[in-house]
């Protein structure tokens with residue numbers, strides 16, 4: 583398998599942490615996007631994903647899969663694993679919703695980063711940035727208050743949650759998300775020690 587990859591992407595990291603948890607990371611060849619910016623087409627990525635976004639996975643059968651949700655489901659299927667994304671419907675849809683919550687936080691954090699770090703200063707929209715901040719805080723509160731059972735084990739939801747918390751530390755060191763969120767802080771402290779997280783560190 584081949585994966586369009588950039589180490590700073592929390593979506594890519596989710597996929598790679600999952601691959602390590604499934605013991606299939608060595609089956610994935612990473613295709614580095616190189617410099618990857620939201621205001622231009624990366625031809626290498628776009629030749630496989632018309633949306634020009636990462637992650638995109640090319641399977642050994644030559645199919646292209648995106649986005650991160652579909653890739654996670656495929657990797658569990660490929661590895662024959664029914665624990666990280668169980669069939670039992672109550673757990674399954676809770677875990678998938680946790681994954682969507684984490685992906686929504688990634689969307690807010692990544693698009694806010696594009697606005698504040700990439701977009702020319704005179705074109706920035708402070709109210710929009712503030713809206714992303716509100717979304718991030720609300721999502722973090724929800725992770726703190728409503729997901730203890732799902733965060734207690736490794737699954738596609740808790741992996742995505744850990745990936746977005748790591749991304750917030752990486753890009754938003756000034757937001758103290760741990761403050762007043764002791765359960766989430768404890769979850770991340772433990773989860774970050776897992777070999778899958780250690781093997782997929784963000785760039786310094």
Ligand SMILES: N[C@@H](CCC(=O)N[C@@H](CS)C(=O)NCC(=O)O)C(=O)O
Nearest residue numbers: 591593620635636637649650651692
């Ligand atoms: N919904 C997608 C989002 C992926 C995404 O936004 N990836 C970012 C990188 S972190 C990207 O490709 N941005 C390029 C762009 O927006 O043009 C997923 O879950 O995989």
